[in-house]
Amino acid sequence: MKYNHLPLKRAGRPEEVAxxxxxxxxxxxxxxxxxxxxxxxxxxxxF
Incomplete structure (x- = not known):
């Protein structure tokens, strides 16, 4: 999956949300x- 639309250009890691x-x-x-x-x-x- 591409994350180019996100400013960080990557998906979040579980430990970041945790x-x-x-x-x-x-x-x-x-x-x-x-x-x-x-x-x-x-x-x-x-948006």
Whole structure:
């Protein structure tokens, strides 16, 4: 599969997505409420 349409030119690795999940589940995210973190390799900025 080609990823030329993505700014990073590659698919995300599971550990990259897992890092965000661990952050959200951990103590550093205790002050976050109602936020959306988009982990898509920059896909949404191409629209």
């Amino acid at each position: 890092g965000v999940a661990f952050f959200l589940a951990g103590p550093d995210a205790t002050y976050m409420t109602g936020s959306v973190l988009t982990v898509d390799g920059g896909l949404t900025i191409t």
